[in-house]
Amino acid sequence: SRLKVYSLIENKVQGDGNCQFRALSDQLYRSTEHHKVVRQQVVDQLRSCPEMYEGYVPMPYSDYLNNMCKPGEWGDHVTLQAAADSYGVKIFVLTSFKDTCYIEIAPHVEKSKRIIFLSFWAEVHYNSIYPEGESFLAEENKKKKWWKQPLSN
Numbered sequence: 771s772r773l774k775v776y777s778l779i780e781n782k783v784q785g786d787g788n789c790q791f792r793a794l795s796d797q798l799y800r801s802t803e804h805h806k807v808v809r810q811q812v813v814d815q816l817r818s819c820p821e822m823y824e825g826y827v828p829m830p831y832s833d834y835l836n837n838m839c840k841p842g843e844w845g846d847h848v849t850l851q852a853a854a855d856s857y858g859v860k861i862f863v864l865t866s867f868k869d870t871c872y873i874e875i876a877p878h879v880e881k882s883k884r885i886i887f888l889s890f891w892a893e894v895h896y897n898s899i900y901p902e903g904e905s906f907l908a909e910e911n912k913k914k915k916w917w918k919q920p921l922s923n
Contacts, residue, residue: 772864772871773889773899780889781898789896790845790888794853796898797886806841812849813838815856822855822878823848845896850875854886861886864899 773780783792783802791805791812798808816823817835824831826848837843854861858881863873873890889897 772866776864777902778864778887778889778899779902781900783897785895787842787844790849793888793896793898794886797888798857802898808853809838809841809845811856812845812852815852816848819855823852826851855879857886858882859884859886861888863896864889866891 781793781796783789783796786792788805788809791809792802795804795808796802798804813835816838820831824834827834834848838845838849850861850863854875854877858877858879860877860880861875862885863875864887865871865873887899889899891897
């Protein structure tokens with residue numbers, strides 16, 4: 771599996787429609803339980819900068835915002851970009867896509883060198899992933915890495 775290739779382990783999160791926000795919460799707060807806070811932060815970002823996101827939304831933007839406010843509404847590539855922008859962090863998403871191993875989402879303004887790691891399987895479910903052994907800052911692990919910078923605050 772791709773997780774093994776990159777020496778990553780997965781923290782599987784609940785598949786209740788909030789998985790993207792749960793996975794982001796796990797990466798940001800080390801707990802999936804703050805997914806509502808993360809969702810609200812993302813929606814606030816979407817609401818405050820419509821010119822950055824509305825061109826990527828396949829419906830009236832006000833409807834999209836109303837939907838995204840609701841618990842259980844699936845996050846998408848637009849909410850991931852808004853999360854990167856809101857928190858000012860890079861997001862790397864390991865995927866199950868045949869042609870793309872991972873997707874890198876850069877914030878418009880980087881506020882931190884911290885990197886968020888997620889997995890995205892079969893276009894339906896997000897999980898949180900970590901280097902094996904959770905050695906976030908360890909340099910002794912010289913295996914192939916798919917990110918450019920160590921995770922730091």
